[in-house]
Amino acid sequence: MLDLLVTGAVPPEGGGPVDIAVKDGRIAEIAPRIEARAARTIDAGGNLATPPFVDPHFHMDATLSLGLPRMNESGTLLEGIRIWGELKPGLTPEAVKARALELLDWSVARGTLAVRTHVDVTDPALMAVDVLLEVREQMRGLVDIQLVAFPQDGLLRAPGGKELLVRALDKGVDVVGGIPHFERTEEDGRHSVRWLCELAAERGLLVDMHCDETDDPASRHVETLARETTRLGLEGRVTGSHLTSMHSMDNYYVSKLLPLMAEARLHAVCNPLINIHLMGRHDTYPKRRGLTRVPELLAAGVNVAFGHDCVMDPWYPLGSHDMLEVAHMGAHCLQMMGTTGLGRCFEAVTHGGARALGLADYGLAPGRAADFVILQARNPVEAIRLRPARLFVVRRGQVVATTPPVRATLTPDGQPPREVDFTPRRGPGCERP
Incomplete structure (x- = not known):
């Protein structure tokens, strides 16, 4: 039976x-x-x-902390980072765990059963690492969780950044992370990419770096990431997340960059909700969208996934971990409204994320x-x-x-009630797509 x-x-x-x-x-x-x-x-x-839906890019240690200790009134990435720095000293294990578990209840209810979450490893106590390792184990029966060792304050900028990241991996964190564009200099950023990729190769781990999350077209660390991937034989095991500077790069350079990324079999993660909110903040008009070049990446053969990134935290005040909301925003902001484009947006929150996470038992x-x-x-x-x-x-x-089916009932005066489910009725001109 x-x-x-x-x-x-x-x-x-x-x-x-x-x-x-x-x-x-x-x-x-x-x-x-x-x-x-x-x-x-x-x-x-x-x-x-x-x-199930897959979220390949999230920050669970910060989730549901909106307003602590204050709101991000400018709506900028850098103010969000400053607020997170103010919040970290007052974090408790109990609060971090309670918020993470509540968020994961939302995730399961939304059908999101695999999440890759970046966890800040620049805290000398590595408190959030210990908490999310517990959460990963506690929720194993409901959600597949991967943890990324993420040096939020910079691998080289943060005191003891390298040692802290290695300690996090020793504790059982799954993936090597980085943030090269936030290092003090471009050269420091390149050094961090090389060091982190070598560490991942040595330990047989996956890599997922916040890479070029900026409007600056000169931020080109994804080029170094692609080169280190091929040099170290990490093809197919490395993800570049955000990649928003590609929106501002000139077309000639991108025509060189895309084949390098494809050769390295990089995975690319775009975060439509957060990137459209945070990017372009130094622009008056024209104002850049600041999302990476998803249609061009797909055309070059690069696997693309969409991430939610944040829910109610210092960087983003909204969200309920609905990956279809992410796909909806991506379709609009990336102008992927054709039948093929919409299909690729749906794939970006399902199979695309599964490929980035290496989920072999998916589908x-x-x-x-x-x-x-x-x-x-x-x-x-x-x-x-x-x-x-x-x-x-x-x-x-x-x-x-x-979840019960969603239907509305109209009761027009003097007419029988009628039900509305927001899908076109069948008939000429009303066929379902």
Whole structure:
């Protein structure tokens, strides 16, 4: 007998509805019709079944700390960093853990079942590292969590930065991080990239660097990151996050840079919500969007993922860890509104993130882990448009979150009530996309 049978689900690639059979925490079969007994059966009703959402770039040690000790009234990256520096001395393990666990409850309810979170390792006590290692273990049954050793104050700028980062890795942090554009000089930034990549190669670890998160077109540390990746044989294991300076670079230089990134098989993470908020702050008009060149990266063969980055912290006052909101913002700000572009935005919060994290057991396919989400939408484009209810969130074959379908009831005076679900009625000119 099956543990779970989902009937009438539409996969992201489209086609007719399929049934999904789950046994022992894995997908046993996907077929147009499966006749089998199951401990639990879910009727998807022609709604979309998708692999879980993946957030490849987040800051869980700062999440839900909005207003502590003050608000970021300028809305700039640098004021956010200053506020975080003011907040850090008063952080307690209990508060950091409570906020992280609350955020992860939101994540699961939103169908986000894999998160890569950067954790500040410039605190000599490494308190947040210890806390998030506990959180990772406590939430293992619900969410896959990767921790990045992130030297927020600069690997070389922070006292003992190298030693602290190594200590964090020794404690069990998964990924080597960096912030080369925040070092004191360009040369210090290049040195930090080389040192960090060599450390990752020595330890067999992945790399994910905040890279060129600036409007300055001369910030070109991603070039060094690509070169060190190929020099050290780290192809496919390195991620450059933000890469916002690429928005301001001249086209000739980018025409050289893109093949270097593709050769290194770099992963690129764009954070549409936060980058559109923080970048372009020194501009009057014209005002730059400050997002990296996602369509060009994709055309060059670079894997692109979208991250949420922040929720209610010194850098961003909004958010609920909804990765479809991230895809929605990305589609607008990157002008990816065609059918192909919208599909790539959906992929950037699912398979693109999974590739960046190296999740080998990910996807809707027989034999894979039974992690998936049933959305109140018929296809990925509708999912981005509506950011709909996650009707069922399934983790290792168990339903771990449910949300009732969202419908409104109109009661016009003198007319029968009628229901609205924000999807076009079928008929000429009203077919679903």
